[in-house]
Amino acid sequence: MNAENTELQAEPTDIANNKGMAILGYILFFIPLLAAKQSRFAMYHANQGLILFLALVAINIVSTIIPVIGWLLIGPLANLALFILAILGIVNAAGGKCKPLPLIGGFKLIHH
Template sequence: MNEEKNKGIAALSYLIFFLPLLVCKDDEFAMYHANQGLLLLIFGFGISFVLGLIPILGWILLIFFPIVSLVFFIMGVMNALKSEKKPLPIIGGITILK
């Protein structure tokens, strides 16, 4: 069962999304979580950029956005450690890495 073997790498992919690309590119489970980690990174930068451009309301929301990102991060790591392939809310259905 590759999920058990590579679940540590899959969990780390939320910090370093390209790690599975280097270590276990052929493992579908690790690559799934690498994709989720990359999506979380893009989502974080994208939303932060957009909210930073919106005066006052965007800046206020920008204060709370890291909490949302942290919750998504924890959800992804927990899914990887439980050997589950659950998509993250809102962004999880997008596939960039195959």
């Protein structure tokens, strides 16, 4: 994993042609990997979606292992926070921005 907090500069034509794929990256991160692998913009948002998905899986595993406080406090609050991050990512993608998500957006698993 590579932590970086700089914005990617994507080409305007890439952004215009792949906004839909970038938005889908936050819902099903693998769709841009299959349908728009030539797009740096879509790959950037697919990476953000993958990091979000992995964080969601990790949080839900941890919150189910920890009895009561995990089930009633950690799980719901963490899932709400990740949902808000997903909405923020979708807004960034729709606006044509490659801005990293707070806390988790600096990690790079997919090269773009």
